[in-house]
Amino acid sequence: MSRMTTARALIYETLETTQEHMTAYQVFDAVKPRLPSLNMSTVYRSLEYLTHEGLISVADVGEGMPIYEAVSNTHHHLVCEGCKKILIVEHEQVKGFFEKISQEYDFTIHTNHLILFGLCEKCRRAKENQSEELPKSLHP
Amino acid sequence: MSRMTTARALIYETLETTQEHMTAYQVFDAVKPRLPSLNMSTVYRSLEYLTHEGLISVADVGEGMPIYEAVSNTHHHLVCEGCKKILIVEHEQVKGFFEKISQEYDFTIHTNHLILFGLCEKCRRAKENQSEELPKSLHP
DNA sequence: TTAGAATTTGCATATAATTGCAATTGCAGA
DNA sequence: TCTGCAATTGCAATTATATGCAAATTCTAA
Incomplete structure (x- = not known):
């Protein structure tokens, strides 16, 4: 069974409240202060998870890195x-x-x-x- | 000015004759025998160039690497x-x-x-x- | 409330893709 | 055909992303 963990929740909350699209690194920088143990691989995995759950969307804007945003x-x-x-x-x-x-x-x-x-x-x-x-x- | 070089031409020709979508690595493997000096970064740059010229298209199928194909x-x-x-x-x-x-x-x-x-x-x-x-x- | 199973995380490492720079190649004009 | 310059390539990093595995965390059921 899948779990809504602290990391996932904070990452989602960040995207949700920001209402802006962010790269994986921007998400990391935003969440790190509140969860110092956070690791980039967790960010990547969480973003993948949230995408799969339909809570956020990814889009590759071609230049640079893919961007993520909450799907409200x-x-x-x-x-x-x-x-x-x-x-x-x-x-x-x-x-x-x-x-x-x-x-x-x-x-x-x-x-x-x-x-x-x-x-x-x-x-x-x-x-x-x-x-x-x-x-x-x-x-x- | 942009140039249709050997590498670019062979890469395009490969995609064109294959009529299949290929990953960057598959393109590399296919062209390498005919152009032994070929390098992966050239493949990436050539694919980007050909895409920009509208000769091929990229698509990210989500799982694994993006695929390229000739746009006929x-x-x-x-x-x-x-x-x-x-x-x-x-x-x-x-x-x-x-x-x-x-x-x-x-x-x-x-x-x-x-x-x-x-x-x-x-x-x-x-x-x-x-x-x-x-x-x-x-x-x- | 707690034990136990299962999922998730961090870390280290592997793989994919990008980039700076010097050497090479292709092309326009002589 | 040859020359000179600009565009491209190869190479060696660098950066971005993915993954295996052991440790930590989460959740369910007792």
């Missing part, structure tokens, strides 16, 4: 590869798609945090201008 | 957390959703390989039965 208000992210800006997508916008896939493939989707990479409007425009205006020899 | 026929994956089975989702099924998000958020989506985790029909049913039929004391 389910949402998703658009990550701009140009300026690294992150846009929030409400689950409402995704729900229908998930339901369609679920039905079509008879598959219950657990994933609750989507990360889509691409270009925000500003960076897209910047790129278009660049391609059109620069002389060929200056292309990157 | 764009598709997506459903990964069953019960039996680890992988279902293929045609891009046709996803296209509409991407377009909607693109418009709504004025964001050009580059992501071309979605991985959704969950339970296939068989495992879902197995789990339902388990919850209903087992006496409380035998629960995991």
Whole structure:
């Protein structure tokens, strides 16, 4: 049977109260003062556990390390590869798609945090201008 | 300026002809005989480069290492957390959703390989039965 | 309340992935 | 075809993550 231990509880509480996404190391730094014996492997294992329990979500934002956050208000992210800006997508916008896939493939989707990479409007425009205006020899 | 070097070309060619997804290590093993000087860091960097160029796609299947594949026929994956089975989702099924998000958020989506985790029909049913039929004391 | 079984943790170590830097390679222009 | 410079590679660390195992902790049932 699985147990909600001190370490797991503190880690979850931290993510829950912060309401921000954090890397494994940030979680470690935040919890360590209250649980000095805490070890990085416990952090990794606890995050994996909490994810599996559906209490938190992981997402790999591509640059750097994966981020974890409490799943209270389910949402998703658009990550701009140009300026690294992150846009929030409400689950409402995704729900229908998930339901369609679920039905079509008879598959219950657990994933609750989507990360889509691409270009925000500003960076897209910047790129278009660049391609059109620069002389060929200056292309990157 | 970016260059299509021997290493990058061989790595791409391997993924392209294989038409299978491979881990970084599998790519290394496949290319090494034809390019003995090849080094793992080159593999990682080349895979990153090819991904960025849109020639291949990465996907983190959760268990184990991320997998790479040539993007010829764009598709997506459903990964069953019960039996680890992988279902293929045609891009046709996803296209509409991407377009909607693109418009709504004025964001050009580059992501071309979605991985959704969950339970296939068989495992879902197995789990339902388990919850209903087992006496409380035998629960995991 | 406590004993005992089972899960979880810390530690040490292994594996995966990333990075700085010098040497090498590829390409545009002569 | 050759040259020079910028991009890429290999190597040797470094950092991030995962894992085996013994010790510690948690929970159930008596």
